[in-house]
Amino acid sequence: xxxxxxxxxxxxxxxxxxxxxxxxxxxxxxxxxxxxxxxxxxxxxxxxxxxxxxxxxxxxxxxxxxxxxxxxxxxxxxxxxxxxxxxxxxxxxxxxxxxxxxxxxxxxxxxxxxxxxxxxxxxxxxxxxxxxxxxxxxxxxxxxxxxxxxxxxxxxxxxxxxxxxxxxxxxxxxxxxxxxxxxxxxxxxxxxxxxxxxxxxxxxxxxxxxxxxxxxxxxxxxxxxxxxxxxxxxxxxxxxxxxxxxxxxxxxxxxxxxxxxxxxxxxxxxxxxxxxxxxxxxxxxxxxxxxxxxxxxxxxxxxxxxxxxxxxxxxxxxxxxxxxxxxxxxxxxxxxxxxxxxxxxxxxxxxxxxxxxxxxxxxxxxxxxxxxxxxxxxxxx
Amino acid sequence: xxxxxxxxxxxxxxxxxxxxxxxxxxxxxxxxxxxxxxxxxxxxxxxxxxxxxxxxxxxxxxxxxxxxxxxxxxxxxxxxxxxxxxxxxxxxxxxxxxxxxxxxxxxxxxxxxxxxxxxxxxxxxxxxxxxxxxxxxxxxxxxxxxxxxxxxxxxxxxxxxxxxxxxxxxxxxxxxxxxxxxxxxxxxxxxxxxxxxxxxxxx
Numbered sequence: 001x002x003x004x005x006x007x008x009x010x011x012x013x014x015x016x017x018x019x020x021x022x023x024x025x026x027x028x029x030x031x032x033x034x035x036x037x038x039x040x041x042x043x044x045x046x047x048x049x050x051x052x053x054x055x056x057x058x059x060x061x062x063x064x065x066x067x068x069x070x071x072x073x074x075x076x077x078x079x080x081x082x083x084x085x086x087x088x089x090x091x092x093x094x095x096x097x098x099x100x101x102x103x104x105x106x107x108x109x110x111x112x113x114x115x116x117x118x119x120x121x122x123x124x125x126x127x128x129x130x131x132x133x134x135x136x137x138x139x140x141x142x143x144x145x146x147x148x149x150x151x152x153x154x155x156x157x158x159x160x161x162x163x164x165x166x167x168x169x170x171x172x173x174x175x176x177x178x179x180x181x182x183x184x185x186x187x188x189x190x191x192x193x194x195x196x197x198x199x200x201x202x203x204x205x206x207x208x209x210x211x212x213x214x215x216x217x218x219x220x221x222x223x224x225x226x227x228x229x230x231x232x233x234x235x236x237x238x239x240x241x242x243x244x245x246x247x248x249x250x251x252x253x254x255x256x257x258x259x260x261x262x263x264x265x266x267x268x269x270x271x272x273x274x275x276x277x278x279x280x281x282x283x284x285x286x287x288x289x290x291x292x293x294x295x296x297x298x299x300x301x302x303x304x305x306x307x308x309x310x311x312x313x314x315x316x317x318x319x320x321x322x323x324x325x326x327x328x329x330x331x332x333x334x335x336x337x338x339x340x341x342x343x344x345x346x347x348x349x350x351x352x353x354x355x356x357x358x359x360x361x362x363x364x365x366x367x368x369x370x371x372x373x374x375x376x377x378x379x380x381x
Numbered sequence: 382x383x384x385x386x387x388x389x390x391x392x393x394x395x396x397x398x399x400x401x402x403x404x405x406x407x408x409x410x411x412x413x414x415x416x417x418x419x420x421x422x423x424x425x426x427x428x429x430x431x432x433x434x435x436x437x438x439x440x441x442x443x444x445x446x447x448x449x450x451x452x453x454x455x456x457x458x459x460x461x462x463x464x465x466x467x468x469x470x471x472x473x474x475x476x477x478x479x480x481x482x483x484x485x486x487x488x489x490x491x492x493x494x495x496x497x498x499x500x501x502x503x504x505x506x507x508x509x510x511x512x513x514x515x516x517x518x519x520x521x522x523x524x525x526x527x528x529x530x531x532x533x534x535x536x537x538x539x540x541x542x543x544x545x546x547x548x549x550x551x552x553x554x555x556x557x558x559x560x561x562x563x564x565x566x567x568x569x570x571x572x573x574x575x576x577x578x579x580x581x582x583x584x
Contacts, residue, residue, distance in 0.1 A: 316445065335452050336462040344432065347452045348441040368446040376448025 011144055012094075014040045014067050017106050020139050024101075027291075030126035034115065037140045038106025039063050039098035042082070043090030045146065050174075051378075052146045053088055054137060055081075055097040056154030056161035059228075059285050060277055062105040065097040071276045077360060080367065081153075087371040088153065092378075098140050100133045100161075102285050104278035107136075111212060111278050122280055123209035130157070130292045134164045138172070148172055151374055155179035155359035156326065157285070160292050163334065166311035167294055175377035177370060179318045180359045182330035183304055183337070184293035189325065192231055193286040196224030200279045209280050221279040222270030229269045234322035234355030238262060295337075304337035314344040316373040318366060320358040321351050346373060392418055394563040395474055395500040395579050402498075402556065402581065403427060407469035410434065410493060412456050412486070413476030417444030424449070432468075434459060457481045460489040468494040477501045478534040484546060491584045496555060500579040503559075505539035505572045524576050540572040547582065556581035 011018070015038075022033035040063045045052060055065050055078065062069070066076035066083045082088040088095055099107035102125070110125040117124075141149070152173050154162040159181025166176055182189075203220030205211055230238075242262040246252070249259065258264040295303030315338055319331040328349045338345040350365045352358035359366065392400060396419040403409065405427040411420050414433030417440075423429035433451035435441050444451040452459070456473070457480050471494030473486065478501055480486045490497035502524040509520035519529040527533075540559070547554060559566045559575035566575055 314450065332454070335454070336459070339452070339459075339462045340464060342464060342467055344450050345452060346441075346445045346450045347454070348438055348445060349453055350438060350442065365442045369442050372446030372448050379448070 012041045012044075014042070015070075016040065018140065018143055020143060022139075024132070024136060024139065026126050026132045027129040028127050032101075032108060032126060032132075034108075035101070035136055035139060036106065036108045036112060037098050037101075037136060039096060039140060040065065040067060041097075041144070042066060042095040043093050045094040045144075049145070049147055050150055051092060052094040052096060052141075052149050053374075054141070054149050054152045054165075054173075055088065055095060056133075056137070056152065056158035057097060057100065058154070058156035058158050059289065060225075060273070060282075061158065062103065063097045063099045064105075066095070069276075072272075078155075080360075080362070081370065087367055087374055093150065094146070096140070096144065096146070098137055100157075100285065101136045102128045102133070102281060102288060104281040109278070110209065110280035110284055120210075120212045122212065123283075125280070125284060127287055127291075128284060129288050130160045130164050131168060133288065134161050134168055137161070138169060141172075148174065151175040151177060151377060153177040153179075153370075153374075154181070156181055156356065157289055159326075160289065163294060164292075166313045166315075167307045170311035170313070173313050175374065176313050176315045177318075177373060178315070178331075178334070179366070180320055180323050180326050180356055181317075182326045183295060183307075183334050185290050186330075190290045192227065192325075193290055195227050197283050197286060199223040199227070200283060203279075206279060209283075211279075216274070217279045218274040221274045221277065221282060222267075224279075224282060225273040225277075226266045226270040229266060231325045232355060232357045234324070234353060236322065237353050237355055240353065241265075302340075304334065305340040308338055308341040308343055311343065314346075314377060316346040316369065318347070318359075318369060319349045320355070320363075321349055322353060323356040323358065325356040390418075392422060393474075394560050395577055396422075398558050398560070398565075398579050399472060399474070399498045399500070400427070403429060403470060405429065408432075408467070409470040409472060410463065410468045411472045411474070412460065412490065413473060413479070414440075414444065414449075414451060416440045417447060417449040417451060419472065419474065420444070420449050420451075421447060456486050456489075460486065460493065463489075463493045465492050466495060470494050470496050470498060472498045474498070474500045475502065478504075478536050478538055480536065483536050483538070484550070487546075487552075487582070488550070491552060491582060495583065497582045498579065499543075499582060500577065501538055501543065502534075503540050503572065503575050503578055504537040505541065506561075506576050507573050508576075510573075522576075540575060540578045543578065543580065547580070552582045552584060554580060555583055 017038045020035045022035045023031040024035050065078045099105040102109045114121045152162045152165045159178035162178040200220040203217035205215045206217035245261045247261045247264040294307045317331045319328040335347040354361045408430045411433045420431035441453040471490035477483045512520035558579040559571040560577035
């Protein structure tokens, strides 16, 4: 292949941020303007403009998909999937990952300044949906000069965005890779999120959301994270990692310190989370996930098949046998709807001890499947 | 890009036979597609739009990793979600005898595909008959290599059994081929001499 000179401009690269005039019409009926989007890109858009891959992040993820996180100093959250010689490779792909609407890593969210008042939005930020996140991403693609994506890829809430993309922009992607996800939030999913939200709102520092400039509701947010973190792991994984082992002691203390290793681990997860995440963003994004239901215009599989009826994208769904947050049955329901819609679909349930978090962890089969699926989409345009 | 014929490992004989018969550029659903060997050949050499359904996760992962569209699922359960007449062909190779309700699975194949290829090991092959007749034991042969207690083949079927089912359901036979020692063998006495049968059916 003749290599065309790569298109480089200051819109492309790591640690970018753009303020788009908007307005962005939201599902709630509200208008958001301006729309700020923080994002990273890796690799170069080719001359044909057909090698762009949008990576969508999960609830507490961010745009640092394959670069060192500026606050934690840790490697990008999906370094196993994105990077040189990985399935999503900057040598082949123009890779885009944007902080979702409502989040707190630079994109418009409750901690942003409301131009109308000059103060933080806090709870005056409009309630957003997964569809709104996707529409904001589409605005970013317009800004970047990307027309049709080679693929949109994501796990968990990133998978919800990946699935919402072809229902909102049926012709704008060749391939959809959705991992450990669902086409709607179940009652159990909503219930866990409500526990987290109530923990935040019960923290006196939350103050109706107007805590910016003061003490944030760290205790509430930490509890929310602890509860959620349990849902990301498997029972067997927790047992293997911690069992009933005690933390730094030989005997039970007959008190309420973190006697058990699993308690200590969860407390650490909660405490380290509050340093990098905004409690109001946690409220807004969990709400967006709870509202998510691609089959909303018609019950069950028929509605879901109709949602996918207009796209010609090819799909790949992956679930994990120990993921009880978004269990295999959810992916299977999506595949049944895709089959009913006549869409080209692949689906596999992979074995992993890691529960829902398997999509982020060492799961070699996932990388093989993703690589094969993406390459097949590139060879047959 | 079409790869040269020599570069791929030889297809299993029943699959090679089907691959020869399939019209180029058609749509095909391979039920129980394994690692996608037939689908890959049809895609690369006949520009067939091939989709697969396979029970085993490792096989599905291998097939998707080679760029094929394969869904992990169960022929007994998941075929109902495919729309009628959505494929030119539905293929069931060496899977019939492993399904809970082979008759219903073939019926589904003929609903989803205009035509259906069905291949299965012939339980009435003379070696199996000898094993039962003289040894008094369930046959363990090259094509039926597992003992009765581990075999996934829960509905053993002979060529004459299958023909009777086809007659009873009023399906039509568009083609039938018989294999012995990986080579095509005569129709005469197929129920005795053929290790393997391939049928092409339509409703």
